[in-house]
Amino acid sequence: MFRDPVARTMLGAISLSSVGVGIHTLALGQLLYSRTGSPAAFALILTLQGVAAFCVLPVCGPLVDMASSQRVYVACGVGRAAAVLAIVLLAALPGGGAVAWMVAVAVLLACFDNVERAALFKLTAHHVDKAHITRFNSLVGVAFQAGVLSGMALLGLILTWGTARQALLVDVAMALCCALAVSRMRLAAPESASPLSARNLGRAVMGTVGEWRLTLRRYRGDRVVFLLIALCAGDFVFAHGLSTLVIPLVDDVHGGRGWYVAALEATFAVGMISASAFTDRLISQRLLPLWLLCQAGAAAVLALGGPGALHFLAFFLAGFANLNSLTWLLTTLQQRADEGDKAKMASLRLLAIGLGTAALMPLIGRSASASLYAGFWSLAGAMLLFAVAGAWAARIYGPASGAAEAAEPQSRSSESVDPAVSPSGSTVS
Template sequence: MNAIFADRKARTMLAAIALYSVGFGLHLLALGLLMYQFTGSAKAFAMILTMQAVVAVCVLPFCGPLVDALESRRVYLVCSIARAAIVALIAGISVLPLPHRVPLIIAAVLALTVTDNLQRTAQFKFTAHHIHGASLVRLNGLIGVAFQAGALAGMALLGVILLVSSPSVALLVDVAAALLCALLVSRIRVRNSSENSSVLTSALLWSVLTGAGQQWLQMLRNFRSDAVVFGAIVLCAGDFLFANSLSTLVVPLVEEFYQRQTWYISALEATFGVGMIVASFLVSHTVRQRLLPLWIGAQAAAALVLSYAERPAVQFFAFAIGGFANLNSLTWLLTALQKRAADSDKAKMATLRMLAIGLGTAALMPVVGHASETSLHHGFTAIAVIMAVFALGSFWVALAFRTPPVDAGVADADDLDDATVK
C-alpha cells in the first residue's frame, strides 16, 4: 500500500480518477433526473443507456488499436478536456428554451460515449503498463476507493445543489471536475515506458482504421485455445449492468417510497458506494477467483430483495450489499484480464471488456426498462434473473481461468489470488 502511494504516477492517477468520479456521480444522477423531468418515465434514461451501449459497440473495435498506438496518458488528458466541453453543452441545452431538447441531449450524451470509452481504454492501458505484480490488485482496489469516494462526494453534492438549484447547475460541477482531472494528468511524467507513444497523425489514424481487423484477428487467435478468457470478458457486463440498472430504477424507487424527496436518490446511491468502499479495504481477503460466483450471486440476491422490500432499512441494506459484491467481482475480473493480455494487446483487452459491457447493456437494459414500465417489482426482478444467469456462468470462470506463465510477464491464476494477500 505504501509503495503505491509513494509512486507519483499511481498517486496522481488515483487523484484524477477521484476527481473524474465526482463529476460522474453528479452527471449520472443529474442526467437521469433531467430525463425523468422531461419525459416522466424511467424508460427514457434506460433508452439512453441502451443507445450509449450501441455507440460503444460501434467505436470500441477501433479504440483498442488506436490507444495501443498512442501514449495512454495523452489520450486520457485529451478525453478529459473533451468531456468538459460536451457536459457543458448538455447543461446549456437543458436550460435553453430550445425545441427537441431531449434528442439534442441524447446526441451530446452519445458523443460523450466516444470520449469516455477512449478514456477508459487509456486508463486500463496506463495501469497495466506502469503498475506491476501484486501492486496491480492493490491499485485496482484503490481505484475502486478513489472512484467511489469521488462518486459519493458528487452524489452528496448533488443533494445539496438540488436543495437550492437544478440538475443543470450540477452538470457544471462535472465540467470543472473534468478540467481539474485534465490538469492533474498533464503533470504525470512517463519515462522508459514499454508502451507505444506515437503522435496521432492522419497517416497513423488511417493505418489504425484499416489495420484494426488484422490486429483483432491476431489477438483472437492467441485466445482460441483458452475460451474461458472470453467467459471472463462476458462476465464484466454483469457488474456494469447491475450498477446501471440500480441507477435507472433508483428514481422511480424514490418516487414510490420516499414521497419524491430527491435527496434520497443521492442517499441510496451513496449507500451503494459505501458498500464498494468497504469492500475495497478488504480486497486482500475477498478478491479471490474461487469467490467470484458468490459475489455475482450476491448482486442477484440484492436485486431480488429490492423487488419485494418496502421498508427503507431493507432497501438501503440491499444497496450496500450490492455495492460490496459489485466491487469484489469487478476488481477480480479487471485484474485477471489486465494480467492475461500481452503488452501489445493491453488496450485491445480493455476494448474487448468494454465491448462486452456495451453489448450486454444494449441487449439487456431494454429488458430492465420494459419490465420497470410494468412495475418497480418487475424491474428489480428482471435484474435479479439476469444476474443469476451471470452467476451460473461465473462457476466456469472460477474453475478454469488461468493466466500465462510468469516468464510471459504475468502471474498465473493462483499467483493472482496469492497477490491479494500480500
C-alpha cells in the same frame, strides 16, 4: 504504493473526475425524469451508449495501443468536458426536441468515456509498479466511489440554491482538472508510441481488421478468457440497472424525496469502499460466483419491497459484491493480456459491457415501465444467469503459463489453492 507517482496521480485524477460523475449521473437522471415522467429515457441512454461502445471500441483498442495512453486520456477528458457542457446548453431549451438532443450528446459522451477507459487500462498496466497493482486496482474503485459520494453531497448543496444544469457545470470543471493533472504527469519509462495525428488515426482505423485478427489468433487456444470478458458485462448491467430504477423506487416508496436517491446511491458506494478493506481475502477466483449471486439477491430483495431500511441494506450488499467481482475480472484479464494487447483487451472487455448493456437494458427498461418491481425482478434474473456462468468460469479457469505466480493475491498462504488476482490495469465503473 503511494510513493509511486503514477499511482498517486491517477488515483487523484480519478477522484476529481468522479466528483463530476456523481453530479452528472443524478443530475441528468433527474432532468430526464422530470421532463418525461418515466425511467425509459434514461434506460434508452444506457442502451444507446452500449451501441456507441460497440461502434467505437474495435477502433479504439488498436489506436490506444499505437498512441501514448497519457495523451489519449487527456484528450478524452477535454472531450468529456465539452460534451457535458453541450448537455447543459441543451437542457436550457424547451420542448421534447431538446430531450432527443440531450440523449444524442450523452451517447457521444459514452464514446469519450470508453476510449478513456481503454487508455487508463493501458496506462496503469505499463506504468504502475507491478508490486502494488492489485492494491491499486481496488483503490481505483475506492477513489471513484469517494469522488462520487463527494459529488452527490455537492449536488445536494448546489440544488439548495441552484439548478441541476448549474450542477453539471461542476462536472465540466472536474473533467478539465483531471485532464490537466494527467497531462502534467511524468512517466519514468515512456511508451513506444506514435504521435496523435490524422494520418496515424487513419492508419489505426485501416489496420483494425488485421490487428484484431492477429490478437484473436493469439488467444484462440485460451478460450476461457472470452468467457471472463463476457462476465465483465454483469457488474455494469447491474450498476446501470440500479441507476435506472433508483429514481422511480424513491418516487414510489419514499414519496419522491430527492435526498433518498443520493442516500441509496451513497450506500452502494459505501459498500464498495468497505469491500476494498478486504481485498486480499475476498477477491478470489472461487468467490466470483458468490459475488455475482449476491448482486442478484440484492435485486430480488428490492423486488420484494419491504421497509426502507431493507433497501439500504440491499444497496450496501450490492456495492460490496460489485467491487469484488469487478476487481477480480479486471486484474485477471489484464494479467492475461500480452504487452502489446493491453488496450485491445480493454476494448474487448468494454465491448462486452456495451453489448450486455444494449441487450439487457431495454428488457429492464420495458419491465420497469410495466412495474417497478418487475424491473427489479428482471435485473435479478439477469444477474442469476451471470452467476451461473461465473460458477463455470471459476471451475475451469487456470492462470496462463508463466503467470501463475503473478496472478496470486499477495497475501495468499501456502495452503491457498486460489489462482491469483493479480497485476492488471483497471477501469472505472
